[in-house]
Amino acid sequence: xxxxxxxxxxxxxxxxxxxxxxxxxxxxxxxxxxxxxxxxxxxxxxxxxxxxxxxxxxxxxxxxxxxxxxxxxxxxxxxxxxxxxxxxxxxxxxxxxxxxxxxxxxxxxxxxxxxxxxxxxxxxxxxxxxxxxxxxxxxxxxxxxxxxxxxxxxxxxxxxxxxxxxxxxxxxxxxxxxxxxxxxxxxxxxxxxxxxxxxxxxxxxxxxxxxxxxxxxxxxxxxxxxxxxxxxxxxxxxxxxxxxxxxxxxxxxxxxxxxxxxxxxxxxxxxxxxxxxxxxxxxxxxxxxxxxxxxxxxxxxxxxxxxxxxxxxxxxxxxxxxxxxxxxxxxxxxxxxxxxxxxxxxxxxxx
Ligand SMILES: *Cc1c(COP(=O)(O)O)cnc(C)c1O
Numbered sequence: 281x282x283x284x285x286x287x288x289x290x291x292x293x294x295x296x297x298x299x300x301x302x303x304x305x306x307x308x309x310x311x312x313x314x315x316x317x318x319x320x321x322x323x324x325x326x327x328x329x330x331x332x333x334x335x336x337x338x339x340x341x342x343x344x345x346x347x348x349x350x351x352x353x354x355x356x357x358x359x360x361x362x363x364x365x366x367x368x369x370x371x372x373x374x375x376x377x378x379x380x381x382x383x384x385x386x387x388x389x390x391x392x393x394x395x396x397x398x399x400x401x402x403x404x405x406x407x408x409x410x411x412x413x414x415x416x417x418x419x420x421x422x423x424x425x426x427x428x429x430x431x432x433x434x435x436x437x438x439x440x441x442x443x444x445x446x447x448x449x450x451x452x453x454x455x456x457x458x459x460x461x462x463x464x465x466x467x468x469x470x471x472x473x474x475x476x477x478x479x480x481x482x483x484x485x486x487x488x489x490x491x492x493x494x495x496x497x498x499x500x501x502x503x504x505x506x507x508x509x510x511x512x513x514x515x516x517x518x519x520x521x522x523x524x525x526x527x528x529x530x531x532x533x534x535x536x537x538x539x540x541x542x543x544x545x546x547x548x549x550x551x552x553x554x555x556x557x558x559x560x561x562x563x564x565x566x567x568x569x570x571x572x573x574x575x576x577x578x579x580x581x582x583x584x585x586x587x588x589x590x591x592x593x594x595x596x597x598x599x600x601x602x603x604x605x606x607x608x609x610x611x612x613x614x615x616x617x618x619x620x621x622x623x624x625x626x627x628x629x630x631x
Pocket of ligand 1: 351472508510511512513532533534535536537576577578579
C-alpha cells in the first residue's frame with residue numbers, strides 16, 4: 281500500500297479538552313480516517329480533520345442498516361509509549377461482520393496501516409490518566425444510493441477516535457431477560473452490527489424502568505440459558521470455577537472474553553466454556569456457591585455485577601475482597617498499559 285494521504289487540521293482542538301474529566305466516547309480527536317469502496321474495489325484511505333460528512337438521503341445505511349463496527353482502545357504507558365491490544369483480532373472480526381451483512385471485506389493493510397498512521401498523528405490524544413484511554417472506533421456502512429432493498433454498491437470505512445474515561449462506575453444490577461432476545465439462531469448476533477444494538481435499547485429501557493442497569497440475555501428459544509451481559513460477554517463464578525457460555529450464532533466472540541479465559545487458565549483458575557442454565561445460577565445463589573458474575577468487553581474491561589433479578593426476585597452477590605473480576609482486570613490492564621509481562625504477545629506498539 282502507498283503512504284496514506286494526510287490532511288492535517290489547521291487548528292487542533294486538544295487544548296479545549298479536559299483530560300481529567302473525560303466521559304466515555306463524547307469528544308473526538310483531531311483526525312479521522314476515511315476509505316471508500318466503489319466500482320468493486322477499495323480506494324486509497326485518507327486521513328482528514330474530524331468533520332461531518334454528506335450522505336444522500338437514499339444511502340442504504342439509513343434504510344436497510346448495513347452498518348458494522350469495532351471497538352478497541354489505545355493505551356499510554358508511563359514513558360508516553362502508545363499501545364494497542366490484539367488489533368489483528370478486531371481486523372479479522374470486522375471482516376466476519378462484513379461478510380454476514382453482505383458488505384465488502386476490508387484488506388488487512390488498510391485497516392492496520394490506517395489505524396497505526398491515524399494513532400501516530402493523534403498520539404497526544406491518548407490520555408495518560410489511570411483507567412483512561414483513547415477509544416478507537418473503526419466502522420463501515422453502506423453509502424451507496426437507492427431505495428431498492430438490496431446490498432449497496434458503495435461503502436465507506438472510517439476510523440474515529442475518542443479520548444475516554446472509565447466506562448462504568450459503581451455497582452451494576454442486572455435483570456435476567458425472559459421475553460426479549462438480542463439474537464437468534466441464523467441471525468447476526470455474532471456480528472458487530474449496529475442493528476444488534478438498536479434492537480437491544482428498548483428491552484434495556486424497560487429493565488432500567490424497573491430499577492436495573494442492564495439485561496442478561498438468555499437464549500431466544502427457551503430463555504433458560506445465559507448468553508451475554510448487555511453488550512458484553514458474561515462470566516459466572518461458581519465456587520472457584522469461572523464459567524462462560526460458548527460462542528455461537530447468537531454470541532459475540534469477544535476479545536476480552538477469550539483473553540480472560542487464557543489469563544485465568546494461565547493463573548491456575550479453573551475455567552469452563554459451557555452452557556449456563558438460569559436454574560443453575562439461581563440454585564448457586566441460594567446455596568451460596570455463586571461467588572461472582574461479571575461482564576467482559578473492551579469498553580469496561582470487566583464490569584462486576586452486584587445483584588440480579590429473575591421472576592420478580594432479586595438476588596445479591598457477595599462482596600469479595602479478592603474477586604476474580606479484580607484480579608483478572610488487573611492482569612489484563614497491566615498488559616494493555618505496558619506495566620506487566622505480556623506472555624501471550626498481545627501488546628502492539630504504535631509509538
Ligand atoms: C463488542 C461486544 C462484546 C465484547 O467484545 P470485545 O472484543 O471484548 O470488546 C461482547 N458482546 C457484544 C454483544 C459486543 O457487541
